[in-house]
Amino acid sequence: MISEKNTNQSFTLPDANGYFGMFGGAYIPEMLHRNVEELRSRYLDIMQEKMFVEEFNQLLRDYVGRPSPLFLAERLSAQFKTNIYLKREDLNHTGAHKINNAIGQVLLAQRLGKKRIIAETGAGQHGVATATVCALKGLECIVYMGEKDIERQAPNVARMQMLGAKVIPATSGSKTLKDATNEAIRDWINHPNDTHYVIGSVVGPHPYPDMVARFQSIISEETRWQLKEKTGHELPTHVIACVGGGSNAAGAFYHFLEDIAVQLIAVEAAGHGINSGMSAATTKLGKPGILHGSKSLVMQTDDGQVIEPHSISAGLDYPGVGPLHAHLFKTGRATFLSATDQEALHAAFEVSKLEGIIPALETAHAFAALHQLQFKPSDVVVICLSGRGDKDLATYMQAIQMNTGRLKV
Incomplete structure (x- = not known):
């Protein structure tokens, strides 16, 4: 749960200007300065208020259903000859980790006096989570979603x-997450007084990357004490999570960032292949640039035009990565791998048939990394199972019909 104590850690916290190393900051139009400055100047104080902490923790417990289980996946462990634990964020209310941040930001918005909530969404899980909390609190909710994502994530729409949310399609560009984010920012510019923008990942201008990471840090906070209960030790040898913008990975890594013995593995979407021209593997293809209000690694042309990303997974279909993750990549604190669409599909079917758990396509990329790593029998591997696969059944059914992703064991 959120604690009232604030600790200073080199990887965990940005500097006073919102930078993780060389990445971060707030690059915003003048019309957004008041909104972002209000948030920056008040978010830490609000998040540490006793009544905020109590309400946030109570909702995580009684509404979301936390703590989420840490499950020893015995058949998957046998397959890879190690000890694999799944942090079951898919069992949260609404089916993913996104609800942790949505509750935190909506409670914060209320304390800032905001009556109208806007959000962007790719896979739809952040949109569902935000709409859920707005319904709970009686707030107006507008969700921007790429037209392409609306088609492939119809259940979440x-x-x-x-x-009760109004879903507005983004019809420009690739009609995916990047474009939905652009539309949400335009809305915020036009409604500066009564609106809070609930960004769903560790991206955007400071303080969003830090704020979202703090709300999601409950994942690794629970993992530490759950591992202690199950194994006698708080620290795993590996933590694996998928990364688009990177909120579930930030949460899964957060309380292990200063424990250098823990290997942090982030898995991006390689799409049709890293060099295929249809990929979202930002750390492999990106270079420093400005996207959606912060400096990070961005897939872009030599003259700074954003390259359209591709992934079979709507939640990883993003041409950038959060500044914390860019810093972890640059410093080598985390290892960044990638998985293609086909590798993710194979991993999804593998986990489904071995463990009786259908993962979200996003999470399937994290599972695909198991085939790229070497483990010892004594290793303790934690995978952040960030969401369930109900929303992706149409894609999985299409794969079955095309004889793609079949499990052979």
Whole structure:
């Protein structure tokens, strides 16, 4: 749960200007300065207020269903000859880790006096989570979503609408997450007084990357004490998570960042292949640049034009990565791998048939990394199972029909 004590750690916290190493900051139009400055100047004080901490923790417990289980995947462990634990964020209310941040930001927005909530979403899980909390708190909710993502994530669109949210399609560019984010920023510029923008990942201008990481840090906080209960030791040897913008990975890594013995493995979406021209492997293809209000690694042309990303997974279909992750990559604190669409599909079917758990396509990329790593029998590997695969069944069914992703064991 959120604690009232604030600790200073080199990887965990940005500097006073919101930089993790050379990445971060706030690169915003003048019309957004007041909004972002209000948030920056008040978020830490609000998050450490006793009543905020109590309400946030109570909702995580009684509404979300935390702590999420840490499950020893015995058949998967046997397959890879090591000890694999799954941090079951898929069992949260709404089916993913996104609800942790949505609750935190909506509670914060209320304390800032905001009555209208906007959000962007790719896979739809952040949109569903935001719509859920807005329904709980009686707030207006507008969710921007790429037209392409609306088509491939139809179940989540229906959920948002049933929860009372207005879903507005982004019809420009690649019609995916990047474009939905652009539309949400335009909305915020036009509604500066009564609106809070709930960014769903560790991206955007400072303080968003830090704020979202703090709300998601509950994942690794629980993992430490759950491992202690199960194994007698708080520290795993590996933590693996998928990365688009990177909120589930930031949460899964957070309380292990200063424990250098823990190997942090981030897995990006390689799409059709890293060099295929249809990829979202930002750390492999990107270079420093400005995207959506912060300096990070961005997939871009030599003249600074953003390259359209591709992934079978709507939640990883993003041409950048959060500044914390860019810093972890640059310093070597985390290892960044990638998985293609086909590798992710294979991993999804593998986990489904071995453990009876259908993972989200995003999470399937993290599972695909198991085939790229070498483990010892004594290793303790934690995978952040960031979401369940209900929303991706249409894609999985198409794969079955095409004889793609079949498990052979």
